[in-house]
Amino acid sequence: xxxxxxxxxxxxxxxxxxxxxxxxxxxxxxxxxxxxxxxxxxxxxxxxxxxxxxxxxxxxxxxxxxxxxxxxxxxxxxxxxxxxxxxxxxxxxxxxxxxxxxxxxxxxxxxxxxxxxxxxxxxxxxxxxxxxxxxxxxxxxxxxxxxxxxxxxxxxxxxxxxxxxxxxxxxxxxxxxxxxxxxxxxxxxxxxxxxxxxxxxxxxxxxxxxxxxxxxxxxxxxxx
Amino acid sequence: xxxxxxxxxxxxxxxxxxxxxxxxxxxxxxxxxxxxxxxxxxxxxxxxxxxxxxxxxxxxxxxxxxxxxxxxxxxxxxxxxxxxxxxxxxxxxxxxxxxxxxxxxxxxxxxxxxxxxxxxxxxxxxxxxxxxxxxxxxxxxxxxxxxxxxxxxxxxxxxxxxxxxxxxxxxxxxxxxxxxxxxxxxxxxxxxxxxxxxxxxxxxxxxxxxxxxxxxxxxxxxxxxxxxxxxxxxxxxxxxxxxxxxxxxxxxxxxxxxxxxxxxxxxxxxxxxxxxxxxxxxxxxxxxxxxxxxxxxxxxxxxxxxxxxxxxxxxxxxxxxxxxxxxxxxxxxxxxxxxxxxxxxxxxxxxxxxxxxxxxxxxxxxxxxxxxxxxxxxxxxxxxxxxxxxxxxxxxxxxxxxxxxxxxxxxxxxxxxxxxxxxxxxxxxxxxxxxxxxxxxxxxxxxxxxxxxxxxxxxxxxxxxxxxxxxxxxxxxxxxxxxxxxxxxxx
Numbered sequence: 001x002x003x004x005x006x007x008x009x010x011x012x013x014x015x016x017x018x019x020x021x022x023x024x025x026x027x028x029x030x031x032x033x034x035x036x037x038x039x040x041x042x043x044x045x046x047x048x049x050x051x052x053x054x055x056x057x058x059x060x061x062x063x064x065x066x067x068x069x070x071x072x073x074x075x076x077x078x079x080x081x082x083x084x085x086x087x088x089x090x091x092x093x094x095x096x097x098x099x100x101x102x103x104x105x106x107x108x109x110x111x112x113x114x115x116x117x118x119x120x121x122x123x124x125x126x127x128x129x130x131x132x133x134x135x136x137x138x139x140x141x142x143x144x145x146x147x148x149x150x151x152x153x154x155x156x157x158x159x160x161x162x163x164x165x166x167x168x169x170x171x172x173x174x175x176x177x178x179x180x181x182x183x184x185x186x187x188x189x190x191x192x193x194x195x196x197x198x199x200x201x202x203x204x205x206x207x208x209x210x211x212x213x214x215x216x217x218x219x220x221x222x223x224x
Numbered sequence: 225x226x227x228x229x230x231x232x233x234x235x236x237x238x239x240x241x242x243x244x245x246x247x248x249x250x251x252x253x254x255x256x257x258x259x260x261x262x263x264x265x266x267x268x269x270x271x272x273x274x275x276x277x278x279x280x281x282x283x284x285x286x287x288x289x290x291x292x293x294x295x296x297x298x299x300x301x302x303x304x305x306x307x308x309x310x311x312x313x314x315x316x317x318x319x320x321x322x323x324x325x326x327x328x329x330x331x332x333x334x335x336x337x338x339x340x341x342x343x344x345x346x347x348x349x350x351x352x353x354x355x356x357x358x359x360x361x362x363x364x365x366x367x368x369x370x371x372x373x374x375x376x377x378x379x380x381x382x383x384x385x386x387x388x389x390x391x392x393x394x395x396x397x398x399x400x401x402x403x404x405x406x407x408x409x410x411x412x413x414x415x416x417x418x419x420x421x422x423x424x425x426x427x428x429x430x431x432x433x434x435x436x437x438x439x440x441x442x443x444x445x446x447x448x449x450x451x452x453x454x455x456x457x458x459x460x461x462x463x464x465x466x467x468x469x470x471x472x473x474x475x476x477x478x479x480x481x482x483x484x485x486x487x488x489x490x491x492x493x494x495x496x497x498x499x500x501x502x503x504x505x506x507x508x509x510x511x512x513x514x515x516x517x518x519x520x521x522x523x524x525x526x527x528x529x530x531x532x533x534x535x536x537x538x539x540x541x542x543x544x545x546x547x548x549x550x551x552x553x554x555x556x557x558x559x560x561x562x563x564x565x566x567x568x569x570x571x572x573x574x575x576x577x578x579x580x581x582x583x584x585x586x587x588x589x590x591x592x593x594x595x596x597x598x599x600x601x602x603x604x605x606x607x608x609x610x611x612x613x614x615x616x617x618x619x620x621x622x623x624x625x626x627x628x629x630x631x632x633x634x635x636x637x638x639x640x641x642x643x644x645x646x647x648x649x650x651x652x653x654x655x656x657x658x659x660x661x662x663x664x665x666x667x668x669x670x671x672x673x674x675x676x677x678x679x680x681x682x683x684x685x686x687x688x689x690x691x692x693x694x695x696x697x698x699x700x701x702x703x704x705x706x707x708x709x710x711x712x713x714x715x
Contacts, residue, residue, distance in 0.1 A: 009499045011527050015506035022513060080498035101502035105509035 001116045001160065002043070002177045005029040006036035006062065007051040007078060012101075016049065016078075019105045020112065024139055024152050024159070028181045033057030040066055044176050045073040046119045047112050052079040052090070060093055067094040074115035078103075113137065120163035127162040130222035132201060132209055134162050141201070148200050153178070157193050158201070161210070161220035170217040194218060229437075230430050237426040238419065245418050249411040256407045264400050268363045269347045271295070272393040275307055279317075281369040281386040286311055288318045297395075298322050306354060306394045308337045312387030323355065337392050342366040344388055354396060362394035436462050440469060452480030482550065489546045496538055500531045507531070541672045544603075548679040555597045555683070557713075562592040562626050562635070569606045573613045581619040588626030594633040595713040600680045607673040607680075608637040608706055615704065617641025628712060632686075635708045642692050642704035649692045649704070653678040677706070686710035 003020050007013040008031040017029040028043070030036050033054035040048055040062065048066075052059035063075055074096040079086070082100040090098055096118070097111050113136060117123060127134040133142045139155055141148045150158065156178050161169060175187040198210055211219050278290040288309060292298060297305040304322035311317045316336070323335045335355035342348045342364030354360040368386040443456045455476065458469035511524035547553065563586075570584060577584060594601075612622045620640035627634050644652070652674045674690070681688040687709050692702045 009503055011531050012499060012503035012506055014527070015503060015510045019506065019510040019513065022510070078502075080495050080502075082498075101498040102505045103502060105506050105513070108506075 001046045001119075001156065002026045002180075003028075003112060003116075004036070004039050004043070004045045004048045004073075006033070006040075006048065006054065006059065007031060008033075008054050009051075015105075016108065019109060020049075022152075023109050023113075024156050025112070025116075026156070026178050026180045026183075033059070033062060037062050037065060039181065040071065040073065041069060043181065044173075046177065047115045048073045048075045049108070049112065050075055050077050050095075052077060052081060052086075060090065063090070063093050063095060072119070074119055076108075076111055076115060078108075110137075117163070122163055127159070127165070129162060129165050129209055129220050130207060132162075134159060143201055143203060143206075150197070150200060154193060154197050154200065157190075158197055158220075161218065165220045168213045168216050168219045173217070230434055233430045233433075234423070234426055237430075238423055241422040241426075242419055245415040249415045253407060253411050257404060260400055260403055260407075264361065264395075264397070265347075265349050265363065268349070268361065268393055268395055269365075271297075271305070271395075272307070272347065272363045272365045272391055275309075275393060276365055276367050276391055277370070279309065279367075279369040279389060279391070281371045286317055286369050286389060290318070292321055303358070303396055303398075305396070306337055306360075306392075308339075308392050310339060310390040312389060317389065337362065337394055339390065340364045340392060342390060342392075351397075352394060354394060358396045358398060359401070360394045360396045361400075362392050365391040365393070367391070436465050440465055443469070444472065447476060449483070452476045452483060485546055485549055489542060493539065493542055496542075497535060500535045500538075503531050504528050538672065541676055545672065545676055545679060548676075548683055553597075553600070553683050555600070557595050558598055559593055559595050560598050560601055562594065562633070563588060563590055565598075565601065565605060566624060566626075569602065569609055573609055577613055577616075577622070580616075582613065582616050583621045585621060585623045588624065589628070592626050592628060592633070594628075594710060596684055596710060600684050601710075603680045604677050604684075604708060605635075605637075607677045608708075611673050611677075611706075612637050612639035612704075615639055615641060631712045633710045633712050635710070636705055638703055638705040640703055642702040644692050644702070644704065646692055649690050652690050653688070674706070677708075681708055681710065684710050 001024070003025045005013060005017050005020065005027060007016060007029070010031060013029050013031055017027045020027045025047075028039055028045075030039060031054075034057050036050070036054065037057055039045075050059045050062060054062075057065075059077065059079070063077075066073065066075070075094065076097045076099060077090045077095045078099050078101065079090075080101045087098050096115055099108060099111060113125075117125065117136065125136045127136060131144045135141075136159060139152075139159075141150055141155065141158065157174065160174060160177050171187045171190045174190045178190075194210060194212075202208055202210070207222060209220055209222065211221065213219055274295075275290060278288055280287045280289055298307060298320035299322065305320065306322050307318075307320045308316060308323060309318040319334060319336075323337070325334050337355070338352060340348070340350045340352070340362060344366040348364045350362050350364065352360055352362050366388050368388055371386055440456070440461065447456060455473040456469045458466045458473070461469055507524050507527050511521060566586065566588070576582075609622075609624075616622055616639040622640075623636075623638045625634075625636045625638075654675065678688050688706065690704070690706045692704050694702050
């Protein structure tokens with residue numbers, strides 16, 4: 001899942017970005033409105049965490065622009081403004097959620113996870129494909145009754161595929177949703193991680209779950 | 225017990241009115257008394273004189289030629305009048321029929337009127353009890369009987385020199401007393417009624433007169449502390465009360481200003497502290513989320529310390545600003561050498577400026593000085609320098625210009641690297657420059673520094689303005705200039 005954090009107060013931006021990264025999200029962060037708008041217009045973010053008062057372009061303007069461009073990213077507004085009118089205004093302009101500073105990091109993470117699920121119309125925090133079960137809240141994976149230990153990167157890849165279970169997901173899509181903007185890796189790294197993931201979740205004698213669709217990408221599902 | 229305006233007004237009105245009415249009533253009664261008693265005595269004296277005319281000095285004796293039938297008053301059995309005549313020797317010459325033994329059902333010897341003192345030639349009046357016990361009034365006439373020139377026979381004889389006789393005529397005063405009593409009652413009744421009416425009228429007048437006070441009280445009661453600016457309406461108030469309303473409005477306005485500043489302070493403080501608080505909280509929460517290496521904890525703690533310092537500066541500045549806006553600064557003018565001041569205030573920024581390749585250029589006369597409050601001047605210059613260093617681009621420049629002109633001191637601080645538009649520059653002095661427009665700087669620094677500068681300059685009696693001029697992208701953004709004009713000598 002890929003998240004953009006637009007927050008001009010650097011210590012907060014660093015903490016939020018770090019917290020999100022450690023929760024398994026690929027995070028881009030900026031403190032400038034203009035730059036935030038540029039990031040958001042050029043990339044397919046699942047969730048954007050947006051401060052309202054920013055240098056350059058303010059948060060509500062960014063929100064309006066994103067919505068007028070038809071960007072589907074879910075937006076969580078993060079602000080010190082806490083009046084009802086402020087909240088209503090933000091939500092009316094197309095924000096999906098609202099969090100008033102100061103907040104508990106737990107709550108921010110939970111809200112971002114919820115918005116990320118909604119991005120894929122998945123309301124159930126537990127994803128399943130065949131006898132594969134993914135607890136997105138705890139970030140734990142089971143194949144049958146055996147828990148499968150995954151690295152954060154592998155987990156993120158599996159979760160993304162599971163969110164879009166049944167669909168063919170291109171390498172580029174995967175790369176864009178799993179890697180941060182400044183990442184040095186290219187999309188070939190996706191194939192490597194697909195290999196790691198297969199080794200860990202596929203079981204001999206059981207139906208394969210990760211399928212390669214030649215020339216198009218990958219798909220996760222009990223049937224090919 | 226609180227003294228009521230209404231009861232005091234009523235008491236004074238009624239008291240004054242009672243005194244007036246009493247004086248009036250007494251005056252009227254005295255006049256009526258005099259007239260009635262005078263009339264009574266006149267008629268008594270007239271009767272006495274008529275009787276006296278009938279007393280004749282004859283050669284041998286004093287003759288009373290009086291026909292009692294002409295004056296039935298002295299004969300009637302019911303409530304009669306009385307007279308008695310004494311001769312010079314004290315012998316009773318004549319009594320009225322009413323004094324005779326057989327009159328009025330009385331028996332026994334003839335009654336006498338008391339022989340009261342008199343003065344010759346004038347009627348003297350006395351109160352007395354009549355023989356039948358009724359109260360009465362008597363006139364005493366001391367006179368010389370008329371000398372009868374001719375006797376019955378027509379012969380002229382030399383009569384003896386007349387001797388004074390005493391005539392007392394008495395009449396009951398019941399009628400007079402009744403009339404006077406009636407007048408007394410009438411006056412008392414009129415006075416009472418007048419006072420009662422006065423009370424009613426005064427109560428109405430006082431209530432009517434005090435109504436504007438009640439209106440004022442109601443209007444004052446309607447003032448809510450949330451909205452002190454909604455003044456007490458003074459239209460329609462009487463001329464005497466309107467100033468009260470206006471004074472109150474002045475007071476309310478001043479209170480409202482103070483309250484507004486306090487509210488703005490708390491709102492600003494709460495609002496501006498939220499972001500750094502969120503920073504501290506998130507930093508700590510992330511740090512505690514899992515076991516980390518010591519240097520990671522160290523970084524988190526250092527971040528928290530930075531944030532705490534910023535919050536402290538913010539709170540300090542807010543308090544200073546609020547105090548200055550409240551006009552609670554006492555000016556202590558002293559001669560300040562601007563060059564030295566600048567030197568001292570630049571020192572804390574020198575290292576950072578050098579590290580970022582920022583050049584400071586100073587152009588001001590070596591002997592430039594002014595008379596001003598040093599603390600405020602320090603606040604102005606240090607904030608301008610801090611602002612310039614903060615927003616200057618790396619490798620940019622800061623220019624400080626100073627000059628004396630007439631009786632003013634002009635000071636300007638400019639920095640390159642400004643990203644503000646001309647429209648945005650207008651807001652740089654706003655406290656926390658916020659709202660829906662974008663803001664510069666990170667949450668903690670924003671706005672306050674230049675707000676402080678503006679307030680301090682105003683307190684020093686000067687003026688401050690900010691402009692931005694496009695400088696071209698090569699030089700790293702626009703050139704931001706703050707110009708301060710101060711009186712060279714503080715009054």
